[in-house]
Amino acid sequence: MPSVGSRNEIFEKFEVNAAMPYWWENTGELILPPGRDLPEDVDVLIVGAGLTGLSAARTLAKAGKQVITLDSGIPGIGASSRNGGMIGGGHRFSINQMQGRYGADMALSVLREAHLDSHSFAMSLMAEEAIECDYSESGRFRALWRSQEYEPVARELESLQKLIPVEAEMLPKNRQHEEVATDIYHGGVVYPRHGGLNPAKWVTGIMQAAIRAGAQIQGNTPVEHIARKRNHWEIKTPRGSINAVSILVATNGYTPSHLNDIKRRLIPVPSYLVATEAIGAEQVRKLFPNQRMIVESRDRHCYYRPSPDGSRIVFGGRAATCAIPFSLAQHQLRGLIEQIFPELKGIGFTHCWTGNTGFTFEFLPNIGQMDGIWHVVGYSGSGNQMAPYLGHKAALQLLGEPEGETAFSKTEFSTRWWHQGTPWFLPFSDLIYRFKDGWNNIRRNV
Numbered sequence: 518m519p520s521v522g523s524r525n526e527i528f529e530k531f532e533v534n535a536a537m538p539y540w541w542e543n544t545g546e547l548i549l550p551p552g553r554d555l556p557e558d559v560d561v562l563i564v565g566a567g568l569t570g571l572s573a574a575r576t577l578a579k580a581g582k583q584v585i586t587l588d589s590g591i592p593g594i595g596a597s598s599r600n601g602g603m604i605g606g607g608h609r610f611s612i613n614q615m616q617g618r619y620g621a622d623m624a625l626s627v628l629r630e631a632h633l634d635s636h637s638f639a640m641s642l643m644a645e646e647a648i649e650c651d652y653s654e655s656g657r658f659r660a661l662w663r664s665q666e667y668e669p670v671a672r673e674l675e676s677l678q679k680l681i682p683v684e685a686e687m688l689p690k691n692r693q694h695e696e697v698a699t700d701i702y703h704g705g706v707v708y709p710r711h712g713g714l715n716p717a718k719w720v721t722g723i724m725q726a727a728i729r730a731g732a733q734i735q736g737n738t739p740v741e742h743i744a745r746k747r748n749h750w751e752i753k754t755p756r757g758s759i760n761a762v763s764i765l766v767a768t769n770g771y772t773p774s775h776l777n778d779i780k781r782r783l784i785p786v787p788s789y790l791v792a793t794e795a796i797g798a799e800q801v802r803k804l805f806p807n808q809r810m811i812v813e814s815r816d817r818h819c820y821y822r823p824s825p826d827g828s829r830i831v832f833g834g835r836a837a838t839c840a841i842p843f844s845l846a847q848h849q850l851r852g853l854i855e856q857i858f859p860e861l862k863g864i865g866f867t868h869c870w871t872g873n874t875g876f877t878f879e880f881l882p883n884i885g886q887m888d889g890i891w892h893v894v895g896y897s898g899s900g901n902q903m904a905p906y907l908g909h910k911a912a913l914q915l916l917g918e919p920e921g922e923t924a925f926s927k928t929e930f931s932t933r934w935w936h937q938g939t940p941w942f943l944p945f946s947d948l949i950y951r952f953k954d955g956w957n958n959i960r961r962n963v
């Protein structure tokens with residue numbers, strides 16, 4: 518059986534040496550579990566070892582199932598270890614939109630799970646498994662781009678807090694410097710229970726918990742083909758074949774073409790991040806007095822934060838909604854940083870990297886089955902809290918446990934005739950978002 522290879526070989530294959538995420542080099546590097554002969558038969562085979570697949574593996578192994586999670590690269594190499602490291606609940610819709618689409622009961626379940634249940638699950642997972650991932654309950658500031666947004670956002674928050682106990686408060690523009698040293702926003706919302714972590718340590722910690730529970734995790738073992746046999750599945754990899762009673766796909770923004778029914782329901786939107794050179798704890802504290810995570814309300818929003826050691830800024834944004842050269846991404850992100858913090862003009866970057874988010878057309882994740890293959894995907898840009906939670910829920914559903922019930926099994930998972938798998942339309946959507954940003958920039962100044 519071919520060996521699992523080395524970390525460096527995988528880095529070369531994935532071309533990450535040119536664009537190494539800050540999280541991998543400085544802290545909590547990704548770990549490639551030792552290669553083992555693949556088992557002939559398992560109860561469950563999970564495709565994709567990110568936050569979702571590893572959390573599902575842990576739950577299944579704890580229930581005594583024989584489970585193996587395979588990843589094309591090093592476990593965590595997808596979005597899970599590349600992300601901005603912000604953790605907290607939320608969704609992209611107003612309560613009215615959600616109620617209009619799903620009805621009051623389901624809307625309430627989505628809100629409760631997105632804000633509260635997923636948060637409790639992530640926090641208890643971290644505590645139970647003693648995962649050291651530089652977590653800090655630093656809180657998040659959602660910064661408003663246009664002054665006209667302030668009143669509707671305040672009303673929405675009030676309605677939300679009538680439905681579920683979400684801790685949050687509005688902060689007007691004249692107090693905004695308490696959270697972030699810029700005049701560019703028009704106030705915003707403070708979520709004190711959100712936080713920051715090192716995503717590479719988070720996903721690696723979940724992997725280690727899954728291994729302790731008895732799951733087998735193998736990197737550098739892409740699933741290349743899945744065939745239905747009489748009462749099991751046959752899964753082919755370059756290292757051999759495995760028979761599994763059930764399959765769970767957890768590949769989100771990296772879903773391969775041979776799983777096209779899932780792939781064409783997902784839009785792999787890239788996001789780009791940079792880490793600035795170290796600017797010193799004092800300067801970082803001046804810019805982020807409470808060390809909050811910052812997320813903007815503009816369409817192609819920026820999200821940025823102090824690094825866990827408080828020495829520099831990790832800054833992300835949709836430099837483009839399609840793949841672009843890193844030099845261009847850095848140029849775009851530099852422009853945005855300088856727009857927010859003019860005093861950082863000319864700041865150096867030590868790292869620039871990218872990763873794929875996985876959007877659904879509904880902007881909500883989904884757990885389900887298609888032709889007997891389970892999937893849990895579609896976090897639509899935010900997964901540090903939701904992905905371990907829904908991985909766990911999917912595992913409970915596979916086990917036939919009633920606690921597996923979740924509103925995210927009832928969300929739609931649709932496609933469009935013009936999305937056959939390859940996201941050819943992303944450069945066009947990039948143009949649309951640029952236009953929307955430009956329009957909002959005009960409106961914010963009237």
Ligand SMILES: Cc1cc2nc3c(=O)[nH]c(=O)nc-3n(C[C@H](O)[C@H](O)[C@H](O)COP(=O)(O)OP(=O)(O)OC[C@H]3O[C@@H](n4cnc5c(N)ncnc54)[C@H](O)[C@@H]3O)c2cc1C
Pocket residue numbers: 564565566567568569570587588589590591592593594595596597598599600601602603604605738739740741767768769770771772773787788789790833871872873874875893894896897898899900901902904
């Ligand atoms: C740049 C960026 C910034 C983000 N920032 C934040 C943030 O600050 N906060 C937040 O909450 N969320 C953030 N997110 C979203 C979050 O990272 C994701 O929602 C989450 O990591 C999804 O986890 P996952 O396990 O479902 O998928 P992934 O972590 O993407 O894992 C999918 C895995 O599938 C594997 N795979 C693909 N094909 C195969 C195959 N054929 N065989 C075997 N394995 C395969 C891949 O190698 C990959 O490891 C961000 C995402 C990105 C890209």
